[in-house]
Amino acid sequence: MYTARRRVEFHQTDAAGLMHFSAFFTMMEEAEHEFLRHLGLSVLARDEQGKLSWPRVAAQCEFSGPLRFEEEVAIAVAVSRLGETSVTYGFTVRRAAAGAGDKNAVVARGSITAVCCRFRPDGTPVASPIPEMIRQKLAAHVAS
Amino acid sequence: MYTARRRVEFHQTDAAGLMHFSAFFTMMEEAEHEFLRHLGLSVLARDEQGKLSWPRVAAQCEFSGPLRFEEEVAIAVAVSRLGETSVTYGFTVRRAAAGAGDKNAVVARGSITAVCCRFRPDGTPVASPIPEMIRQKLAAHVAS
Amino acid sequence: MYTARRRVEFHQTDAAGLMHFSAFFTMMEEAEHEFLRHLGLSVLARDEQGKLSWPRVAAQCEFSGPLRFEEEVAIAVAVSRLGETSVTYGFTVRRAAAGAGDKNAVVARGSITAVCCRFRPDGTPVASPIPEMIRQKLAAHVAS
Amino acid sequence: MYTARRRVEFHQTDAAGLMHFSAFFTMMEEAEHEFLRHLGLSVLARDEQGKLSWPRVAAQCEFSGPLRFEEEVAIAVAVSRLGETSVTYGFTVRRAAAGAGDKNAVVARGSITAVCCRFRPDGTPVASPIPEMIRQKLAAHVAS
Numbered sequence: 088m089y090t091a092r093r094r095v096e097f098h099q100t101d102a103a104g105l106m107h108f109s110a111f112f113t114m115m116e117e118a119e120h121e122f123l124r125h126l127g128l129s130v131l132a133r134d135e136q137g138k139l140s141w142p143r144v145a146a147q148c149e150f151s152g153p154l155r156f157e158e159e160v161a162i163a164v165a166v167s168r169l170g171e172t173s174v175t176y177g178f179t180v181r182r183a184a185a186g187a188g189d190k191n192a193v194v195a196r197g198s199i200t201a202v203c204c205r206f207r208p209d210g211t212p213v214a215s216p217i218p219e220m221i222r223q224k225l226a227a228h229v230a231s
Numbered sequence: 232m233y234t235a236r237r238r239v240e241f242h243q244t245d246a247a248g249l250m251h252f253s254a255f256f257t258m259m260e261e262a263e264h265e266f267l268r269h270l271g272l273s274v275l276a277r278d279e280q281g282k283l284s285w286p287r288v289a290a291q292c293e294f295s296g297p298l299r300f301e302e303e304v305a306i307a308v309a310v311s312r313l314g315e316t317s318v319t320y321g322f323t324v325r326r327a328a329a330g331a332g333d334k335n336a337v338v339a340r341g342s343i344t345a346v347c348c349r350f351r352p353d354g355t356p357v358a359s360p361i362p363e364m365i366r367q368k369l370a371a372h373v374a375s
Numbered sequence: 376m377y378t379a380r381r382r383v384e385f386h387q388t389d390a391a392g393l394m395h396f397s398a399f400f401t402m403m404e405e406a407e408h409e410f411l412r413h414l415g416l417s418v419l420a421r422d423e424q425g426k427l428s429w430p431r432v433a434a435q436c437e438f439s440g441p442l443r444f445e446e447e448v449a450i451a452v453a454v455s456r457l458g459e460t461s462v463t464y465g466f467t468v469r470r471a472a473a474g475a476g477d478k479n480a481v482v483a484r485g486s487i488t489a490v491c492c493r494f495r496p497d498g499t500p501v502a503s504p505i506p507e508m509i510r511q512k513l514a515a516h517v518a519s
Numbered sequence: 520m521y522t523a524r525r526r527v528e529f530h531q532t533d534a535a536g537l538m539h540f541s542a543f544f545t546m547m548e549e550a551e552h553e554f555l556r557h558l559g560l561s562v563l564a565r566d567e568q569g570k571l572s573w574p575r576v577a578a579q580c581e582f583s584g585p586l587r588f589e590e591e592v593a594i595a596v597a598v599s600r601l602g603e604t605s606v607t608y609g610f611t612v613r614r615a616a617a618g619a620g621d622k623n624a625v626v627a628r629g630s631i632t633a634v635c636c637r638f639r640p641d642g643t644p645v646a647s648p649i650p651e652m653i654r655q656k657l658a659a660h661v662a663s
Contacts, residue, residue: 097552097562098397098545100390102275102444104354107386108287108343109260112253113530120529124589130529131246131588143252147291153356156390156563157556199252210248212297241408241418242401242539246532246588253530257386264385268445274385275444300419300534301412390563392642396575396631397548400541419534431540435579441644487540498536500585 089125089228091118091162092183095154106154111195112146115178118162119199122176126224130201134218141201142212144173148197152182159183160194165230167198172214174225175200233269233372235262235306236327239298250298255339256290259322262306263343266320270368274345278362285345286356288317292341296326303327304338309374311342316358318369319344377413377516379406379450380471383442394442399483400434403466406450407487410464414512418489422506429489430500432461436485440470447471448482453518455486460502462513463488521557521660523550523594524615527586538586543627544578547610550594551631554608558656562633566650573633574644576605580629584614591615592626597662599630604646606657607632 099110120130132139154160160180167177178197185192203221204212217225243254264274276283298304304324311321322341329336347365348356361369387398408418420427442448448468455465466485473480491509492500505513531542552562564571586592592612599609610629617624635653636644649657 096545096549097389098395098548101385102388102390102392103284103286103356104390105286105356108290109253109256109386112256112290113528116253116530117528120589129589140247142247142249142297143294145291145293146252146256147289149289150287153286157552157561212247212249240401240405241533242404242541244534245529246534246536248534251530257384260386261384264445273445301408301417391572391574391644393574393644396578397541397544400544400578404541428535430535430537430585431582433579433581434540434544435577437577438575441574500535500537 088163088165088230089118089122091121091164093117093160093162095156095158095160097156100156104155106156108148108150111148111150111180111197114160114162114180115148115176115197115199118164118178119176122164122228126228128221128224136205138206139215139218140204140206140212141174142204143199143201145200146197148195150195152191152194154182154194166225166228167230168200169217169222169225169229172216173200173202174217177230232374233262233266233308235265235308237261237304237306239300239302239304241300244300248299250300252292252294255292255294255324255341258304258306258324259292259320259341259343262308262322263320266308266372270372272365272368280349282350283359283362284348284350284356285318286348287343287345289344290341292339294339296335296338298326298338310369310372311374312344313361313366313369313373316360317344317346318361321374376518377406377410377452379409379452381405381448381450383444383446383448385444388444392443394444396436396438399436399438399468399485402448402450402468403436403464403485403487406452406466407464410452410516414516416509416512424493426494427503427506428492428494428500429462430492431487432490433488434485436483438483440479440482442470442482454513454516455518456488457505457510457513457517460504461488461490462505465518520662521550521554521596523553523596525549525592525594527588527590527592529588532588536587540580540582543580543582543612543629546592546594546612547580547608547629547631550596550610551608554596554660558660560653560656568637570638571647571650572636572638572644573606574636575631575633577632578629580627582627584623584626586614586626598657598660599662600632601649601654601657601661604648605632605634606649609662
């Protein structure tokens with residue numbers, strides 16, 4: 088499992104005094120992209136067949152605890168499903184300061200499903216089989 | 232069904248040339264808040280028992296088509312479930328320019344579940360029964 | 376003077392209870408783009424010479440009053456300087472609910488300078504003279 | 520000079536393929552807050568006289584080069600002016616990968632002016648002298 092670390096930034100908080108829920112989604116995506124870089128990949132790439140990108144087809148998150156300004160979090164990423172043209176990443180967001188047995192440590196669990204796309208000349212994304220080199224790297228991180 | 236309208240702003244797009252997926256969540260929340268104002272309510276309120284807010288416990292969205300800069304969308308909101316302390320809103324995002332029978336009109340379907348919370352003196356949110364006046368207004372918009 | 380209207384959204388507020396300062400910049404840019412659409416233009420365009428875009432080279436804002444969640448604002452836009460390759464827009468942000476003589480009505484004054492750019496094959500933006508049709512439309516709105 | 524490091528995130532890019540200009544402002548603010556933590560301070564604090572916060576009264580930035588997805592930057596922060604109730608931070612954003620003599624290394628220079636505020640019971644921020652302990656720490660970092 089790859090783990091990214093972030094701190095809650097002031098612009099991510101809202102007038103209720105907590106981190107805004109939409110920031111969990113950008114944090115999870117940042118962790119996904121950091122994981123891909125760790126594998127030597129990028130979410131925006133180009134190969135001999137042209138531009139490759141990964142539009143999202145689904146995203147979901149359950150929030151179990153509030154985060155406040157300046158709190159540090161650890162975002163664990165795993166590949167939870169690897170399909171012909173799509174991949175689903177699973178995320179667990181924990182307070183970095185929490186002890187090992189702290190049942191309040193997990194503040195969110197979520198997932199993002201992305202589809203490997205190439206682009207028509209007019210820019211329309213079209214689902215395309217995940218290239219073999221990428222598939223092998225992702226397959227090595229499928230959660231068991 | 233209440234319907235909010237928005238246009239894709241430049242800062243909501245990303246380097247793949249499409250609206251970033253996190254912007255669907257802020258758009259859905261904007262539609263929720265507009266719907267609450269339409270009912271004479273607000274997501275940040277104060278009554279005789281103190282401050283009332285609605286932290287999110289879950290959010291999910293399925294994306295079925297890309298949105299580009301300057302496209303106009305219509306975001307329909309309905310109450311899909313009304314519990315003792317929580318409410319789930321369902322959203323359908325359509326291209327505003329699409330014709331009535333256009334099967335590509337829907338670009339996203341999602342939901343957000345929020346819990347009615349009051350706050351401890353230290354700021355910790357605590358789930359609390361939805362006040363009767365608010366419950367009645369929301370109940371009138373439960374999707375059938 | 377073209378005037379755009381917006382309402383402070385919850386995700387634009389921060390833990391100090393006010394609209395975050397960065398949201399003034401996205402609001403001003405949204406007003407600029409709405410003004411361009413009003414002129415029949417777009418900040419992302421394509422003509423017979425290829426793609427045309429307007430990267431920002433400077434932005435500044437002075438904030439004279441706080442904005443809170445759900446407040447309505449009116450954002451006035453004018454062209455304050457029109458150069459060979461660049462244009463500077465001036466913005467005044469007012470509380471929409473303020474009376475005509477209310478000296479607290481203005482909450483921010485700012486400007487954004489954008490440069491007309493075409494792109495090298497590798498994607499590098501290069502400053503380019505503003506096309507005559509666009510220049511004429513902008514020139515008609517230079518603040519006197 | 521304190522230096523913070525960031526990487527351009529995908530959600531910070533826009534449809535022109537570059538980091539959106541508003542992200543320079545959030546990056547500069549993140550560097551300011553990281554600098555304050557380095558001094559043992561926080562932009563949201565509480566002392567024996569109550570809550571203390573630092574609303575922004577001015578922000579400006581000049582952009583001299585584009586940033587793209589996944590580029591790493593170094594954001595240098597200094598105190599450029601320290602007043603009775605306000606502080607101005609100056610920022611220089613450089614490509615982290617640039618060589619020492621690379622004249623294209625600097626991509627932005629900006630500043631943010633914040634006012635030390637306490638709050639009236641109704642939440643209105645009121646400018647207040649910077650507490651002595653904070654003043655001394657900031658004074659030690661005034662750019663010469």
